[in-house]
Amino acid sequence: MNILEKKAQLSYWQRLKIAFQYVMPQLYLTRLAGWFAKQEWGAVSHFVIKLFAKKYNVDMHEAAKPNFSDYASFNAFFIRPLAENARPINQNPTALCLPADGRISQLGHIEQDLLLQAKGHHFSLSDLLAGDEALVNHFKEGEFATTYLSPRDYHRVHMPCDATLCKMIYVPGELFSVNPFLAEHVPNLFARNERVICVFDTEFGKMVQILVGATITASMSTVWAGVINPPRPEQVTTWTYEGERAVKLVKGQEMGAFQLGSTVINLFEKDRVQLASHLQVDSPVRMGEILAYQK
Numbered sequence: 001m002n003i004l005e006k007k008a009q010l011s012y013w014q015r016l017k018i019a020f021q022y023v024m025p026q027l028y029l030t031r032l033a034g035w036f037a038k039q040e041w042g043a044v045s046h047f048v049i050k051l052f053a054k055k056y057n058v059d060m061h062e063a064a065k066p067n068f069s070d071y072a073s074f075n076a077f078f079i080r081p082l083a084e085n086a087r088p089i090n091q092n093p094t095a096l097c098l099p100a101d102g103r104i105s106q107l108g109h110i111e112q113d114l115l116l117q118a119k120g121h122h123f124s125l126s127d128l129l130a131g132d133e134a135l136v137n138h139f140k141e142g143e144f145a146t147t148y149l150s151p152r153d154y155h156r157v158h159m160p161c162d163a164t165l166c167k168m169i170y171v172p173g174e175l176f177s178v179n180p181f182l183a184e185h186v187p188n189l190f191a192r193n194e195r196v197i198c199v200f201d202t203e204f205g206k207m208v209q210i211l212v213g214a215t216i217t218a219s220m221s222t223v224w225a226g227v228i229n230p231p232r233p234e235q236v237t238t239w240t241y242e243g244e245r246a247v248k249l250v251k252g253q254e255m256g257a258f259q260l261g262s263t264v265i266n267l268f269e270k271d272r273v274q275l276a277s278h279l280q281v282d283s284p285v286r287m288g289e290i291l292a293y294q295k
Contacts, residue, residue, distance in 0.1 A: 010185075018185050026175035026215050027232075033216040034230070037074040037259060049077045056152035062086040079155050079257045087154075087288040089252030094294040096160040096273060097252060097287070099209060100264050101153040104283045105183060107145040107275055110267070115144050118184040127191035128210070128265070130171045130236050135199065138206050141270040145279070145291060146190070148180060148263050157256045157264055158287050163200035163207060165247035170228055170237040171195050178214045178263045180282075190265060196220050196228050198255070204294055205272035211256055212263040222256040223249075252288060271295055 010018075039045065049068045053060060060066045064081045071077035090097050106116045113125040113136060125136045149155060173194040176186050183189055194213035199206065211220045213229070221227045224247045225239070241247050249255055273292040279285070 014181075014185075018182065021176050021182060021186060021215075024215075030175050030216055031230075033260065034219060037078065039074075040072045045071070045073055049074060052077075052151070056150070058152050062154075075259055078259055081156070082154055087252075087286060089288040090290050092290070092293075095290045096204060096292045096294075097158070098147065098285045098289050098291045099160055099255075099266065099287060100147050100149055100155075100157050101286050102147045102149040102264075102284075103180075104279055104281055104285060105146040105148040105180060105263065106281060107279060108143070110139060110142045110144055113140050115146075117146075117187075117189060118180075121184065121187055121189075123188045123191040125267075127188060128195075129197060129208070130169060132169070135208070138269055139208065139267045143268045143273055143275055143292070145266045145275060146263060147266075147285060148178065148183075149258065150179075151260070154287065155258045155260075156254050156287075157209070157211065157258070159249045159251055159253050159255050160207070160209070160266065160291055161202050161204060161251045163202040163249050165198065165224065165241045165249065166201055166206075167197075167199040167241065168222065168225065168228075168239045169197040169199075170233070171197065172232060172234055172236070173213070175213055175215045177216075178212060190263065194229065194232070196222070196256070198222065200249075204292075205269035207269075208265075208267040209255070210265040210267075211258065212265060214260075214262045216260045219259045220256065220262075221259075223254055266291070268292065 046068045049071055062082055064083050114122040117123050125139055129135045174192045176189055176193055190212050196211040198209045219227050219229055272295055274295050275292045276290045
């Protein structure tokens with residue numbers, strides 16, 4: 001089924017939902033959400049957190065602090081840490097672990113330089129990696145995995161393996177929602193949205209882990225640089241990490257976080273890893289479980 005045929009089968013409300021993504025004030029709504037989420041309003045904040053947790057069926061039993069009153073702001077709740085040992089890290093030295101809780105949006109082989117976004121939609125490495133051709137060449141014919149974090153999920157992102165950070169790239173862009181329905185109907189979605197590209201050297205070859213922004217995702221952060229956005233510069237910005245600035249992270253260690261839901265994309269070089277066979281599109285996943293094995 002081609003894209004036009006898929007669109008013809010959409011309901012009026014589905015078409016309206018897609019159209020709204022193109023006309024809504026994405027940045028304004030995101031800034032408003034960011035302002036609201038950091039307010040410390042006592043009982044009001046606790047009430048909002050409780051409503052959100054009920055609507056999205058958030059499991060507070062696995063949080064380090066299980067009581068709503070433990071969180072001064074919605075932000076503090078949203079990036080809540082988990083209780084110790086809530087996410088055991090697979091210790092197989094030849095295995096890489098999933099970086100986040102959520103669902104597999106897509107995964108598989110990178111055909112030349114094309115990644116599958118959803119059935120009928122592909123996007124290019126060059127677009128995703130902001131035209132960094134040296135980086136693009138590392139991942140042609142490699143493997144990729146895209147993990148979608150829904151509002152109910154744990155929103156800290158962790159390392160699939162031991163790694164040394166080489167480079168971080170902030171790429172300005174749109175703020176389309178990244179939920180599965182819109183991933184099927186907004187072309188080039190992940191390569192259009194704002195994102196933070198983190199490039200690592202690992203024993204499994206070079207690896208990229210990308211934090212993709214979205215509507216209402218007020219900010220993305222890393223453990224080595226803090227909050228990356230805001231501010232939101234209009235140009236691509238690159239940081240390199242060498243010598244005394246080198247950042248070494250271990251398997252399972254936290255590397256970043258989203259304030260509200262989004263997506264993580266992992267890229268691996270050709271013939272370096274084999275994605276775990278049990279993972280399929282829409283598979284529910286948890287951080288620390290197996291993502292891939294060394295080839």
